[in-house]
Amino acid sequence: MTPNMVTIRSGGSVNFIVSGLHNIAIYDDGVTPTDINIALTTPTTSATPPVLPIIDDPNRRIYRGVDPSLQSRDRVEVVNFAAPGTYLVICGVLPHFAGGMYGYVRVLPN
Numbered sequence: 001m002t003p004n005m006v007t008i009r010s011g012g013s014v015n016f017i018v019s020g021l022h023n024i025a026i027y028d029d030g031v032t033p034t035d036i037n038i039a040l041t042t043p044t045t046s047a048t049p050p051v052l053p054i055i056d057d058p059n060r061r062i063y064r065g066v067d068p069s070l071q072s073r074d075r076v077e078v079v080n081f082a083a084p085g086t087y088l089v090i091c092g093v094l095p096h097f098a099g100g101m102y103g104y105v106r107v108l109p110n
């Protein structure tokens with residue numbers, strides 16, 4: 001995930017430019033990677049293999065991206081951040097998250 005951290009002002013948005021089979025999930029201010037319950041997953045739904053586990057931990061999740069198996073591999077998802085804080089952004093594809101695919105959006109007061 002590049003860059004690993006971005007800083008914006010509250011009310012701003014981040015354009016997540018996705019290339020490949022990834023699933024964006026964003027967690028509220030202060031959530032850390034170890035807070036994510038990776039035992040909670042849901043499978044991708046495309047009839048085309050492979051079926052991959054997508055992390056589905058709803059606790060303090062503020063954004064859940066689309067099922068990547070049903071989307072173009074290349075796309076942009078835009079997320080608005082209304083309040084200050086440090087938000088954890090993960091790739092919900094379980095082996096990607098387990099491999100360290102996460103970062104942060106730091107939102108400063110406007």
Ligand SMILES: [Cu+2]
Pocket residue numbers: 021022023091092093096097101
């Ligand atoms: Cu990924």
